[in-house]
Amino acid sequence: MWTSRRLVLAHLWFAFGSFGAALPLGEWQMFIRSPLHAWISDPEWYYRSVTAHGTTMAYVFPTLVAMGFGYFVTEHALQRPMVGLRWAWAGLALVAVGTVMAIVPVALGLASVLYTFYPPLIGNPFYYIGVVLVVVGSWVWVALMSINMYRWKRDNPGAPVPFPMFATVAGSYLWAWTAVGAALELLFQIIPVALGWRSTIDAGLARVFFSWTLHAIVYFWLMPAYIAYYTIVPRAIGGRLFSDTMGRIAFILFLVVAMPIGIHHAFEDPQIGSGFKYLHSVFTALVALPTVLTVFTICASVEIAGRLRGGKGVLGWLAALPWRNPIMLGAALSFVMLGFGGAGGLINMSYQLNATVHNTQWITGHFHLIFAGAIVIMYFVIAYDIWPHLTGRALDSFDLMRAQLWTWFLGMIVLTFPWHWVGILGMPRRMAFYDYTDPAIAAQAASVTMSVVGGAILVLSGVLFLVVLARGQTAPRTEPATYRFSVAVRPPRTLPAALNGFGLWLGLMVGLTIVNYGFPIAHSLVTPGTAVPAVKVGERW
Amino acid sequence: MIRERIASLRNPWFTASIGITVAIALVAAVVGFVWLPLQHPGERFKGVWDAICSASGLVRNAASSAQIVRADYLTTSVEIEPQMLGGASAESIGRGATLALRCTMCHGARGLSQADTPNLAGQYPVTIYKELVDFKTGARGSAVMAPLVADLSDADMRDLAAYYAYLPRVSVPQPSAGEPPRIVASGAPLRGIAPCGACHGEVDSKASAAWLEGQPAIYLRTQLEAFSTGARHNDIGEQMRNIVRRMTADEIAAASAFYAARQ
Numbered sequence: 001m002w003t004s005r006r007l008v009l010a011h012l013w014f015a016f017g018s019f020g021a022a023l024p025l026g027e028w029q030m031f032i033r034s035p036l037h038a039w040i041s042d043p044e045w046y047y048r049s050v051t052a053h054g055t056t057m058a059y060v061f062p063t064l065v066a067m068g069f070g071y072f073v074t075e076h077a078l079q080r081p082m083v084g085l086r087w088a089w090a091g092l093a094l095v096a097v098g099t100v101m102a103i104v105p106v107a108l109g110l111a112s113v114l115y116t117f118y119p120p121l122i123g124n125p126f127y128y129i130g131v132v133l134v135v136v137g138s139w140v141w142v143a144l145m146s147i148n149m150y151r152w153k154r155d156n157p158g159a160p161v162p163f164p165m166f167a168t169v170a171g172s173y174l175w176a177w178t179a180v181g182a183a184l185e186l187l188f189q190i191i192p193v194a195l196g197w198r199s200t201i202d203a204g205l206a207r208v209f210f211s212w213t214l215h216a217i218v219y220f221w222l223m224p225a226y227i228a229y230y231t232i233v234p235r236a237i238g239g240r241l242f243s244d245t246m247g248r249i250a251f252i253l254f255l256v257v258a259m260p261i262g263i264h265h266a267f268e269d270p271q272i273g274s275g276f277k278y279l280h281s282v283f284t285a286l287v288a289l290p291t292v293l294t295v296f297t298i299c300a301s302v303e304i305a306g307r308l309r310g311g312k313g314v315l316g317w318l319a320a321l322p323w324r325n326p327i328m329l330g331a332a333l334s335f336v337m338l339g340f341g342g343a344g345g346l347i348n349m350s351y352q353l354n355a356t357v358h359n360t361q362w363i364t365g366h367f368h369l370i371f372a373g374a375i376v377i378m379y380f381v382i383a384y385d386i387w388p389h390l391t392g393r394a395l396d397s398f399d400l401m402r403a404q405l406w407t408w409f410l411g412m413i414v415l416t417f418p419w420h421w422v423g424i425l426g427m428p429r430r431m432a433f434y435d436y437t438d439p440a441i442a443a444q445a446a447s448v449t450m451s452v453v454g455g456a457i458l459v460l461s462g463v464l465f466l467v468v469l470a471r472g473q474t475a476p477r478t479e480p481a482t483y484r485f486s487v488a489v490r491p492p493r494t495l496p497a498a499l500n501g502f503g504l505w506l507g508l509m510v511g512l513t514i515v516n517y518g519f520p521i522a523h524s525l526v527t528p529g530t531a532v533p534a535v536k537v538g539e540r541w
Numbered sequence: 542m543i544r545e546r547i548a549s550l551r552n553p554w555f556t557a558s559i560g561i562t563v564a565i566a567l568v569a570a571v572v573g574f575v576w577l578p579l580q581h582p583g584e585r586f587k588g589v590w591d592a593i594c595s596a597s598g599l600v601r602n603a604a605s606s607a608q609i610v611r612a613d614y615l616t617t618s619v620e621i622e623p624q625m626l627g628g629a630s631a632e633s634i635g636r637g638a639t640l641a642l643r644c645t646m647c648h649g650a651r652g653l654s655q656a657d658t659p660n661l662a663g664q665y666p667v668t669i670y671k672e673l674v675d676f677k678t679g680a681r682g683s684a685v686m687a688p689l690v691a692d693l694s695d696a697d698m699r700d701l702a703a704y705y706a707y708l709p710r711v712s713v714p715q716p717s718a719g720e721p722p723r724i725v726a727s728g729a730p731l732r733g734i735a736p737c738g739a740c741h742g743e744v745d746s747k748a749s750a751a752w753l754e755g756q757p758a759i760y761l762r763t764q765l766e767a768f769s770t771g772a773r774h775n776d777i778g779e780q781m782r783n784i785v786r787r788m789t790a791d792e793i794a795a796a797s798a799f800y801a802a803r804q
Contacts, residue, residue, distance in 0.1 A: 041726045042744060199622060256562070273598025278573030282565065431730065438731045497545040498554035504547050508562055515566060523598060533622055535747075 002389075003081045004071045007088055009390045011068025012383060014096065015061050016466060019376075022056035023462040025049045027455035030415075034452045035436040035445040043432035047112040050430075052103060054115030057372070059134050060099050062221040065379050066175070067091070067141040069224045070168045072386055073231075074145065076483045077164040078152045084144045091140030094133050102130025110538040114430070116214070117182075117190060119206040122534040125194035128186050135179050145172040153501075160495040163244050164231040164485045170251040171223030173502060174216055177509060178259055181212025193534045200531035204271035205524035211262035212517060219258040219287075221371055225378035226250070229298045229331060232385050234486035236327035239305025244488035246297045248499045253290035256508045257283050260516035267354045271530070272520050277351060279516055284349040291342060295335070302331075304489065326401040330381035333409040334374045341370035344420065359430075362423025365416040372458075373412040377405060380465055387472045388480040395472035400464060407461035415454030418447035615680045617775045619671045621749040626666040629703030637704025640697055643689065652708045657757040663710030666702035668751040672775075673698040681775040710755070719802075722795040724788065732787045737796055758801035765793045 029049050032040050040046065067088075074082045082088070104126065105111040111123030149161060149169045161169075185206050192198045234241045241247065263280035266272055306317025322328050344366040347353045357363060387395045422444045427434070436445040498504055524530055547555055578584065578592040586592040641652075644661070648654050652662030661669060675681035677690045677698075693701075723729075725743055728736035737743065740750035753761065767773035769785040776782060785793065 039727050041721070043739075044744065199624070256558075271598065273596050274578065275570070275574035275593070275596030276598065278577060278596075279566070279569050282569035282573070286565070433727050433730060435727070435730055440731050496554055497547050498552065498558070501547070504555060504558060508558060512562065512566070519597060527600070533748075 002075055003085055004075050004088070005390050005392075007085065007092070008068045008072045008386075011064050011071070011092060012390070013469075014092070015064035015068060015379075016383070016469065018056050018064070018099065019061045020462060020466050022053050022061070024459055025053040026057075027452070027459050029053065030448075030452050030455040033432060033434055034448045036449060036452060039433050044109055044112055046432035047114065048106060048109050051112050051114050052106045055102055055106060055131070056099075058115050058217070058221075059102075059131060060095070062224075062371075062375075062379075063134060063138045063175075064092075064095060065382070066171060066220065066224050067095075067138060069227070069382055069386075070141060070145055070172065072390075073164045073168045073227070073485075074148045076389075077162040077168075077231075077485060078148065080152070082144070083148050083151055087140055088144055091137045091144075094137030094140065096137075098130045098133025098135075098137060100130070101133060102127050105130075105538075108538075112537055116210060117185070117206070119185075119190055119193075119201045119203045120532050120534045121537050122190065122193050122201070123537045125191060128191050128194055132183065132186055132191075135183060139176060139179070142172040142176040145169045158494065160244075160492045161500055162485070163241075163247055163488070164227060166248060166500070167223070167227045167230065167251045169502065170255050170505075171220060171227070173506060173509075174223070174255050174258060175220040177506075177513070178213050178216035178220060181209045181214075181262070185209035185213075199534055201534050202524060202531045204269065204530055205521065207266055207269055208263070208272065208517070208520050208524060211265045212259075212513070213262070214265050215262040215284075216258045218367070218371065219254050222375050223251075223254075224382060225334065225375045226254075226294060228378050228382050228385070229294060229334075230301075231485040232382065233298065233327060233331045234301040234305060235484055236385060237302065237305040237322050237325060238308060239301050239486075241486040241488040242297045242300035242304060244490070244492050245495075245499065246293055247488075248495075250290040250293045250297070252499070252505050253293070254287070255502070255505050256512065257286045257289075259509050260512040261287060263516070263520070264349050264354070267351055268358050271524060276516065276520050281349055281351055283512070283516065288342070288346065291338070295338075298331070298335075301486070302328075324398070324402065326384050326398060326405060327381050329402060330377050330384070330405045333405060334377045334381075337369055337373035337377070337409065337412060341366060341374055345370065357423055359428055360423035361427045361429050362420050364429050365419030365423055368419070369412060369416040373409070373416065377408050377412075380405065380408065383465075383469060386483070387469065388478070389483045391473055391475075392477055392479065393472055393475040394478045394480075395468070395475065397468050397471050400468050400471075404461050404464040404468060407457050407464065411454050411457030411461055413454070414457060415451050418450040418454075422447045612774075614774055615678060616777050617671065617675050617680045618678055619674050621667055621671065625748070626670060626699065626702055626706075629666065629699075629707070633700045633703040634707045635704075636697075637700035637702070637707075640693075640701050641704050644701075647685070652705050654757065657759050659756055659760055660710075661705040662708035664705055664752050666699075666706035667749055669702040669705050670698050671749060673701060675775040681773060710752075719799075722792075722799050724792040724796050725799055729787070729792075734784050734787055737800075741800075753800040754803035756800060758797045761797035761800055762793060765797065769793075 029046060031037055032046065071082060071088060102111075105124035106127060108124075111127035113121045113123045113127070117128075145168055149165055152165070153159075153161060189201055189206050189209070193201050230241060230247045261280045261284040263272055263277055264284045267277055302321065303317050305322075306320045309317075309320040309322070311317030311320030323332075344362070347357065348363070348366060384395060384401055423429075425441075425444055427441065427444055434441060434444075434448070436442055436448075546552060550556055574593045574596040575589055578596045579586065579589075584592075584595065586595065641648075647656055647658040648661050652664075653660050672681060673690055673693065674695075676683055676686040677693065679687070690698075720726075721738065721743055724734070725737040728734040728739070737753075739745055740747040741753050742750075764773060765785050765788070768776070768781045769788070771782060774782065788796075
């Protein structure tokens, strides 16, 4: 009955393989700009590495995890074979071709523009076309998620869509809409210049388009992690999901308010009016709401498990939890990182506090803690949970899994806490060289060195992760028990139509986007003289 | 089961979600576009509409006091674009060669100077053209060059640029330059000095940055010093003046010596 095993496995191996390749690049960057290494003299190598690391870790790795996990959820939540398997393979092929097409020019030093593109920097056109192919491949997935859900609804009129599927489709819609910003930037602004059809570019407008993508893309990365909180963790520790409805509302809120908030990435951009910055700041504050709902629901679900396992008293249920279970451990470590990262995020969204940390190493520390920390550790948890169901072989290196999760957590803390700290001290980001002999920054040398150590721990942890998966691939065959997602305390029998579909929420998402982005984009489009000459990267003349 | 209509005023999910969203957006808009701008003591808005326009990012008529500050000296009139003056024709190069006969006294028969004047052979055409125009307009001052360029037309100057760019950069045996000094390779980030090589070719080449390798050391040093005092000011964005003002005398000497020794 499970037709998508190989498909999911291919997605996840490709995802984790690219993760394994890009991980050491990050540590190399940290090392060569630390006081432990002499200046490499050619910053181009540094930016080449940053571009490869960012492109792989931001576009390829999480997209493939979301796609693979999405296909897994489709079959196991809807309990029937997936529609469009060939299309799914075609989507994966597009992602693969796009990845190679993007990474080759980066490796050749022809597109060292960083994954956020930064026009008026312009690199080799194949880099951008490759990124577009990755996105187009992922849109195949979006369409398949939607088709599978609607076919199921057609065949089961009035029945509640299983929550894992509902959440996955929410994530796919969020991605479909948020990718439009970068797609517009690439197709109408950057690629024509990269191909030599135009020589100038409106960098301010490009930044507005990119901000459209840049914040909600983080929530797209986050979706598999949140889906795992709700649908894997309670089951894996022997509990129940506290509330199915609360989960649906959280994902709906992500869909509506994760999107129209990206201008908080552009608080220092002069081409955007202060009113719109304020508007985006308010909606950014609202996006904390679904996370707060999630933290509450998951803590309640975990408490149910603790009490079912015999825990008593106000805190006694905590001690009764199965802490040696890698899924419990991973989720707990993820929550700790989410707490610290979320607190940092609240600082970034505040206009005044952002002015202090804008473009400093604080920001790099922040997004590594949230994404590479809280989210990616849940990708590991997902892999550990579903791997036996994909390979038909046991995954039982539990000591190794625990060591891997702990080292990922410790490495991420040791990497990002000093990173935040030097950011507060004013160390700028995106620089290839820091002169630690200068008394002004000599005191930051120790903090940067600590981050190098944290990065080394992470590389070790990444290797451990791949070893665990590889061992799972070669273990003796077993027939795993039927895969189940968490069951809610009160599984829904009927649902209001609004909580069983997306029409209303997609309407609100698009409407809010138009309200929050329409004017800044239109204003840039009609204001003359906003384009600047493009600066070609990797060309010498 | 009766299908429940979502888009209906009788559906509480529909009315509540849209109502709450619109209410939040409206309150945020009033605060962000009206109330907050009016709290700025420095801004003198003519009314609420003016404040809204300002907060929307509209370029309003600037107050009359905010005049554009213009330099009190001549600046360059050349607008440089990345692919400018590429692909010169053989005719243009030939005309340039004829015109260049008058330059040979100082810049050498084939663009290689024996007299501590710049070597022009193989220089970027944009650089030659821009400097010629600047000498002609007076944006760059030189008692020697000014009379020589006075009667050159724009086409003449493009031809000269094409000719010198076409000449090979003949390398003269010189002592090895060795490793680039720190100022060339990494600049001085804490003083806001980008590496020389970031524009002048060691690391990357940027439009309008000249080819410096093999130029006479004394010429390079004199020009750097002229930028630092402001005597030379044909860098319209003040990029060279801002950089050199923060350089030490040792760094100026080191950079000049390094580029002079390169081929």
